[in-house]
Amino acid sequence: MTIFATMDKLINYLLEFGQLNQQQIDLIKRKARVLALKKGDYFSEAGKIPKQVAFIEEGILRVCYYNSGGDEITKYFVDENNFAVDINSFNQKIPSSEYVQAVTDCTLLVFSTESLHDLSATIIQWDGIINKITEKALVEKVNKLSPMLAEDAKTRYLSFLEKFPNLANRIPLSYLASYLGITQSSLSRIRKSI
Amino acid sequence: MTIFATMDKLINYLLEFGQLNQQQIDLIKRKARVLALKKGDYFSEAGKIPKQVAFIEEGILRVCYYNSGGDEITKYFVDENNFAVDINSFNQKIPSSEYVQAVTDCTLLVFSTESLHDLSATIIQWDGIINKITEKALVEKVNKLSPMLAEDAKTRYLSFLEKFPNLANRIPLSYLASYLGITQSSLSRIRKSI
DNA sequence: AAAAGCTTTTGCCATTTGGCAAATAGTGAA
DNA sequence: TTCACTATTTGCCAAATGGCAAAAGCTTTT
Numbered sequence: 441m442t443i444f445a446t447m448d449k450l451i452n453y454l455l456e457f458g459q460l461n462q463q464q465i466d467l468i469k470r471k472a473r474v475l476a477l478k479k480g481d482y483f484s485e486a487g488k489i490p491k492q493v494a495f496i497e498e499g500i501l502r503v504c505y506y507n508s509g510g511d512e513i514t515k516y517f518v519d520e521n522n523f524a525v526d527i528n529s530f531n532q533k534i535p536s537s538e539y540v541q542a543v544t545d546c547t548l549l550v551f552s553t554e555s556l557h558d559l560s561a562t563i564i565q566w567d568g569i570i571n572k573i574t575e576k577a578l579v580e581k582v583n584k585l586s587p588m589l590a591e592d593a594k595t596r597y598l599s600f601l602e603k604f605p606n607l608a609n610r611i612p613l614s615y616l617a618s619y620l621g622i623t624q625s626s627l628s629r630i631r632k633s634i
Numbered sequence: 635m636t637i638f639a640t641m642d643k644l645i646n647y648l649l650e651f652g653q654l655n656q657q658q659i660d661l662i663k664r665k666a667r668v669l670a671l672k673k674g675d676y677f678s679e680a681g682k683i684p685k686q687v688a689f690i691e692e693g694i695l696r697v698c699y700y701n702s703g704g705d706e707i708t709k710y711f712v713d714e715n716n717f718a719v720d721i722n723s724f725n726q727k728i729p730s731s732e733y734v735q736a737v738t739d740c741t742l743l744v745f746s747t748e749s750l751h752d753l754s755a756t757i758i759q760w761d762g763i764i765n766k767i768t769e770k771a772l773v774e775k776v777n778k779l780s781p782m783l784a785e786d787a788k789t790r791y792l793s794f795l796e797k798f799p800n801l802a803n804r805i806p807l808s809y810l811a812s813y814l815g816i817t818q819s820s821l822s823r824i825r826k827s828i
Numbered sequence: 829a830a831a832a833g834c835t836t837t838t839g840c841c842a843t844t845t846g847g848c849a850a851a852t853a854g855t856g857a858a
Numbered sequence: 859t860t861c862a863c864t865a866t867t868t869g870c871c872a873a874a875t876g877g878c879a880a881a882a883g884c885t886t887t888t
Binding site: 507515 | 701705707709710721725765768769772773775776779780781782783784785812813814815
C-alpha cells in the first residue's frame with residue numbers, strides 16, 4: 441500500500457465529520473508524517489508532554505499506565521482508523537501519566553503540535569471536525585467502560601470478543617487481561633471454559 | 635437562596651471556560667429555566683429523545699440504564715456545578731437508552747434545545763465554551779472509570795470516598811453499589827470492614 | 829405509638845477470582 | 859534443529875464476591 445492510499449484512509453475519515461476541498465486536503469496531506477512502529481515500540485512516554493497526535497492507518501496501539509500498586513494497566517486499545525492522543529496532557533500541555541505502545545507493527549500518520557496549529561489557522565472547518573472526532577471518541581470510551589464494571593469477567597471477555605472480533609487474537613493475553621481488569625491466569629481459564 | 639444567586643453559580647461556571655459580556659450573561663439567564671426535582675423524580679426517561687440540558691445548582695442526579703440481565707445500573711452520578719445530558723442521544727437526536735433520576739432533591743437550571751440553539755446563534759463564544767465543558771466532562775468520566783476496572787471492590791469504594799467525600803452519605807447504598815459494580819450486600823460488608 | 833414501607837445488615841453457602849509457582853507451548857535467533 | 863526467551867496454561871489453595879432470604883434498622887404515614 442502506498443503512502444497516498446494511506447493518506448486517503450485518513451482523508452476519508454476526516455470527511456465523515458465535515459467537508460474539505462481539494463486544496464485543504466492537499467494541505468492536510470502535506471502536514472502529516474508517516475511513522476512506522478515495530479511491535480513493542482513506544483509512541484509516547486509517561487512524564488513527557490505529548491507533542492504529536494497519531495492517526496492509525498494500520499495496527500493496534502495501547503494506552504497504559506502504572507497504578508498505585510505498580511501494576512501495568514492497559515487503559516484502552518486504539519486500532520485502525522482512529523486517532524490516538526492523550527487528551528489530558530496534550531490540551532493542557534502537562535506531562536502525561538500515560539504511555540502509548542505499539543501492540544502490533546503499526547503505520548501511523550503523525551501530526552505535530554505545530555502542524556495542528558497551522559491546520560487550525562488555515563482550515564476554517566478544522567476545529568469543528570476535530571471537536572466532533574474528539575467527542576465521539578470520548579463518548580465511545582465511556583460507553584465501552586461503563587458496562588464493563590457491571591459485568592463479571594467472563595461476560596466482559598465475551599463482550600470484548602463481540603465488539604472487537606478481530607482484535608482479541610492480535611493482542612497478547614496479558615495486555616487484554618489488564619484491560620479487562622483480571623489476571624492473565626483468570627483470562628486463560630475463562631478462555632478455556634468457552 | 636434566590637434564583638439570582640442560583641444563576642450566578644451557573645454563570646461563574648461558564649466563565650471558567652470563556653469570556654462573556656454582561657449582555658450575553660443576561661441573555662443566558664433569560665434562557666435558563668429553574669426546575670426543582672424531588673428525590674426520586676425523573677429528569678429524562680429512556681426511549682425518549684432528550685430535549686433539554688440541565689445545570690445542577692443543588693443536589694445529585696444519577697444516569698442509569700438496564701443492562702441485558704435486567705439489572706438497573708447506575709452509569710454515573712452528577713452533582714452540583716455540573717451539566718447533565720445524554721450526549722449520545724441529544725446530539726444525534728435519537729431515543730435515549732438511559733434515564734436520569736434525582737438522587738436527592740435538586741435545583742436545576744434547564745436549557746431547552748431551542749434555547750441552546752438561540753444561544754449558539756447569538757453568542758459567538760458559546761459553542762467553544764460548550765465544547766470545552768463537554769470535553770472536560772467526558773475526559774473526567776473516562777479517567778474515573780478506567781482505574782475502577784483494575785481495582786477490587788474495597789479499593790473502588792475507598793477511591794470513591796476520596797474523590798467524592800461528600801457524596802457517599804447522600805446516596806442510597808443500592809445506587810452506589812450498582813455504580814461500583816458490586817451487590818449491595820457486598821458493599822455493606824465492605825463498609826463494615828473499614 | 830403502631831403500622832407499613834423502605835433501606836441496610838447478616839448468615840450461609842456456592843462460585844468466581846487472585847496469588848504463586850511450575851509446567852507447557854510457542855517464537856525467533858543462531 | 860536446538861537454545862533461549864517469552865507467552866500461556868494449569869494446579870493448588872486462599873480470598874473475594876454473589877445469590878438468596880431473613881433480620882434489623884429507619885422513615886413516613888396514620
